[in-house]
Amino acid sequence: MKLRTLTLGLLSASALAFAAHAESITIATVNNGDMVRMQKLTEDFTKANPDIQLNWVTLEENVLRERVTTDIATKGGQYDVMTIGTYEVPIWAKQSWLLPLDKLGDDYDAKDIIPAIAGGLSVDGKLYAAPFYGESSFVMYRKDLMEKAGLKMPDAPTWDFIKQAADKMTDRANGVNGVCLRGKAGWGENMAFLTAMSNSFGARWFDENWKPQFDQPEWKKTLQFYVDLMKADGPEGASSNGFNENLALFQQGKCGMWIDATVAASFVSDPKASKVADKVGYALAPDNGLGKRGNWLWAWSLAVPAGTKKADAAEKFVSWATSKHYAELVASKEGWANVPPGTRSSLYANAEYQKAAPFAKMTLDSINAADPTHPTVKPVPYVGVQFVAIPEFQGLGTTVGQLFSAALAGQSSVDDALKQAQDAATAAMTEGGYIK
Amino acid sequence: MATQQTRSLARFMMAPSVVLLLVWMVIPLALTLWFSFQQYNPLNPIHDGFVGFSNYALFWSNPAFLQSILNTLVLVISVLLITVIGGILLALLIDQPMWGQGIVRILVISPFFVMPPVAALVWKNMIMHPQYGVFADIARFFGAQPIDWFGQHPMTAIIIIVAWQWLPFATLILLTALQSLDGEQKEAAEMDGAGFISRFIYLTLPHMSRAITVVILIQTIFLLSVYAEILVTTNGGPGYASTNLPFLVYQKALLEFKIGQASAGGVIAVILANIVAFFAMRAVGKNLDK
Numbered sequence: 001m002k003l004r005t006l007t008l009g010l011l012s013a014s015a016l017a018f019a020a021h022a023e024s025i026t027i028a029t030v031n032n033g034d035m036v037r038m039q040k041l042t043e044d045f046t047k048a049n050p051d052i053q054l055n056w057v058t059l060e061e062n063v064l065r066e067r068v069t070t071d072i073a074t075k076g077g078q079y080d081v082m083t084i085g086t087y088e089v090p091i092w093a094k095q096s097w098l099l100p101l102d103k104l105g106d107d108y109d110a111k112d113i114i115p116a117i118a119g120g121l122s123v124d125g126k127l128y129a130a131p132f133y134g135e136s137s138f139v140m141y142r143k144d145l146m147e148k149a150g151l152k153m154p155d156a157p158t159w160d161f162i163k164q165a166a167d168k169m170t171d172r173a174n175g176v177n178g179v180c181l182r183g184k185a186g187w188g189e190n191m192a193f194l195t196a197m198s199n200s201f202g203a204r205w206f207d208e209n210w211k212p213q214f215d216q217p218e219w220k221k222t223l224q225f226y227v228d229l230m231k232a233d234g235p236e237g238a239s240s241n242g243f244n245e246n247l248a249l250f251q252q253g254k255c256g257m258w259i260d261a262t263v264a265a266s267f268v269s270d271p272k273a274s275k276v277a278d279k280v281g282y283a284l285a286p287d288n289g290l291g292k293r294g295n296w297l298w299a300w301s302l303a304v305p306a307g308t309k310k311a312d313a314a315e316k317f318v319s320w321a322t323s324k325h326y327a328e329l330v331a332s333k334e335g336w337a338n339v340p341p342g343t344r345s346s347l348y349a350n351a352e353y354q355k356a357a358p359f360a361k362m363t364l365d366s367i368n369a370a371d372p373t374h375p376t377v378k379p380v381p382y383v384g385v386q387f388v389a390i391p392e393f394q395g396l397g398t399t400v401g402q403l404f405s406a407a408l409a410g411q412s413s414v415d416d417a418l419k420q421a422q423d424a425a426t427a428a429m430t431e432g433g434y435i436k
Numbered sequence: 437m438a439t440q441q442t443r444s445l446a447r448f449m450m451a452p453s454v455v456l457l458l459v460w461m462v463i464p465l466a467l468t469l470w471f472s473f474q475q476y477n478p479l480n481p482i483h484d485g486f487v488g489f490s491n492y493a494l495f496w497s498n499p500a501f502l503q504s505i506l507n508t509l510v511l512v513i514s515v516l517l518i519t520v521i522g523g524i525l526l527a528l529l530i531d532q533p534m535w536g537q538g539i540v541r542i543l544v545i546s547p548f549f550v551m552p553p554v555a556a557l558v559w560k561n562m563i564m565h566p567q568y569g570v571f572a573d574i575a576r577f578f579g580a581q582p583i584d585w586f587g588q589h590p591m592t593a594i595i596i597i598v599a600w601q602w603l604p605f606a607t608l609i610l611l612t613a614l615q616s617l618d619g620e621q622k623e624a625a626e627m628d629g630a631g632f633i634s635r636f637i638y639l640t641l642p643h644m645s646r647a648i649t650v651v652i653l654i655q656t657i658f659l660l661s662v663y664a665e666i667l668v669t670t671n672g673g674p675g676y677a678s679t680n681l682p683f684l685v686y687q688k689a690l691l692e693f694k695i696g697q698a699s700a701g702g703v704i705a706v707i708l709a710n711i712v713a714f715f716a717m718r719a720v721g722k723n724l725d726k
Contacts, residue, residue: 069478069479069693070690073478073479073693074478091479175567184671184673185671185672185673185674186671235566235567236566236567236572236582236584237565237566237567237584237585237586237587238587239584239586239587239673239674240560240586240587240669240670249567252568254567391477391479391480391693392480394691394692394693395687395688395691395692395693395694396692398687398691398692402671402672402673402674402675402676403675405673405674405675406673406674406675406676406677408587408674409584409587409588409673409674409675409677410587410588411587411588411674411675411677412675417675423499424499431494432480
């Protein structure tokens with residue numbers, strides 16, 4: 001009995017000592033495939049860092065955004081590492097809510113991060129979040145339907161060509177829609193697409209003095225073109241289609257073309273998930289010859305909130321998850337095609353990756369074609385390609401998204417939607433103190 | 437009969453739970469009231485402070501506000517009509533002796549076991565989807581154009597989904613009432629020559645009136661706060677076509693982080709809910725006093 005008590009006592013004492021020594025960090029992340037894979041591979045990290053324990057909070061994108069935003073804004077301190085996007089980073093860094101990532105290690109090679117992505121995650125030259133995967137948007141199209149229509153997709157198509165091709169590919173009797181585009185309201189849904197598209201039409205959200213620009217002809221052209229194109233060649237119920245809905249439509253062979261995130265390429269070319277895997281071609285997002293293409297730029301990234309007491313451990317983890325070593329780890333376990341894309345130049349120079357991912361070059365070209373610091377034809381006071389990096393944008397973007405989605409559904413006219421958008425934007429900017 | 441002592445003891449023993457319930461209700465309500473007079477946007481903490489009634493004015497002048505009130509009322513009234521009338525009919529139907537009655541009853545009440553977001557997802561993607569929903573297949577089979585439910589008729593679509601979820605509840609309560617009707621009364625009426633419709637109007641319906649009241653009151657409370665079905669299917673759109681009051685408050689609080697305006701919206705929602713409850717109690721609640 002005595003011996004047992006003694007052993008138990010010793011055991012609990014050593015457990016306590018270990019607990020005091022080990023540090024546990026809480027990581028909030030999104031439930032996308034790449035992040036779920038990261039969780040499975042963390043043994044590699046914990047083996048090398050036995051004194052750090054990892055707690056995961058994995059959430060659906062919208063819920064994650066609500067939780068981490070609430071946590072950081074109210075200084076809740078629940079998370080030591082947060083998964084955030086290019087929208088949040090510049091705003092949060094300016095509020096001093098994030099720690100600059102300057103201890104990522106000697107072999108981290110921050111210069112290898114694709115410049116456009118690094119630019120979107122830096123403020124005053126300092127990196128405030130490390131990209132886990134990056135994306136732009138491009139055209140995914142059915143090579144067989146294109147051929148049947150007697151057309152050839154150029155590497156860099158214009159919007160007129162897209163319209164012409166969509167008209168010819170549409171075959172409603174056989175359930176084929178010429179083009180599938182986002183219509184579901186939300187700043188990260190239809191407005192991501194429409195804002196990027198509007199850049200190529202010469203439109204902008206605000207002029208240099210933050211005056212909303214929805215009353216300008218460029219926006220009218222953008223929205224009218226989009227609504228006409230979707231009415232003629234888009235799928236039924238397009239106003240409720242977001243990324244996932246369009247992905248399902250394309251995978252089932254119901255879309256001739258789909259302009260959306262480059263990460264979708266690995267899903268549409270996966271024979272297990274896509275009926276048209278062997279028939280997909282890729283092209284840059286369309287333009288109008290004005291010098292800007294209609295593609296966006298996004299990176300899901302890992303950041304360390306300023307409130308954490310475990311900054312060192314958190315940064316160690318961020319360094320591991322976004323390193324070259326991690327890419328090699330994924331490649332060795334799951335194949336090169338599954339390595340998180342869009343963050344490091346070295347990945348695109350890798351012959352094995354190029355072979356495994358036929359969309360690699362077009363992805364890189366698309367990312368490089370986006371410039372978050374000069375997103376529009378005319379000058380603007382904001383940063384961000386498919387968003388405006390100000391705190392008011394996620395509310396305003398969603399409101400405008402609702403109005404444009406109503407125009408697509410035919411519940412209001414293009415002119416009405418634009419007028420209401422102008423009113424909503426003017427009210428929001430006045431309330432935020434940007435204009436009087 | 438309770439003595440003075442036992443009554444005092446009962447009060448004393450109930451006091452903690454009463455206090456707890458009060459605190460449970462008062463604290464959130466007080467905080468909501470407090471925030472409704474503050475300019476508080478956690479994302480842009482520069483303008484914090486007391487702003488009087490401007491949050492109420494902003495919420496009130498929001499172009500979505502009137503539409504959301506209208507949508508809330510349309511949703512509550514339509515679902516109540518469908519579930520009460522449908523519930524009575526279904527209760528009458530499954531009260532009839534028939535083969536496999538148990539299975540039919542389970543099938544009828546089964547939608548009630550499905551969580552609202554799951555139900556909404558199933559309806560959205562498998563039933564009402566204009567490309568690969570069952571309704572679209574049926575429409576195409578008859579050579580008709582599939583209906584774009586969530587784009588063209590968003591409120592109708594949501595009403596159908598919510599009514600589908602609440603119909604079992606109404607049916608169940610009404611069936612219980614129906615079964616408590618004395619068989620001898622029915623027989624007597626039948627022997628007096630009353631037809632099915634007369635028996636229903638003069639005997640069955642009055643007997644069910646208390647149950648109908650319960651259904652209306654309970655459902656009204658829940659229907660005023662429908663939210664998940666809208667979030668999953670239409671996100672309040674297109675435009676504001678399917679935004680109800682709870683969804684508008686959610687939008688203000690968690691999409692725009694305008695806590696002040698959302699709180700003002702919450703207070704307005706509480707006031708409106710009380711007005712509706714007041715009229716509902718006046719109109720139908722009398723039945724409960726009998």
